[in-house]
Amino acid sequence: xxxxxxxxxxxxxxxxxxxxxxxxxxxxxxxxxxxxxxxxxxxxxxxxxxxxxxxxxxxx
Ligand SMILES: [Zn+2]
Numbered sequence: 001x002x003x004x005x006x007x008x009x010x011x012x013x014x015x016x017x018x019x020x021x022x023x024x025x026x027x028x029x030x031x032x033x034x035x036x037x038x039x040x041x042x043x044x045x046x047x048x049x050x051x052x053x054x055x056x057x058x059x060x
Pocket of ligand 1: 009010031032033036
């Protein structure tokens with residue numbers, strides 16, 4: 001019964017009942033709707049790169 005965050009809209013959803021999933025760089029992401037999945041797959045870096053971008057920004 002793990003709750004996961006939809007990286008596109010930020011909604012908390014149950015992993016087991018997620019509408020859509022997508023695997024990116026070996027990690028599975030869960031979405032509340034096909035629209036969120038489509039948005040994620042169009043530009044995954046925009047949604048998963050947040051923390052890394054922050055680190056990179058500090059480094060450079
Ligand atoms: Zn969503």
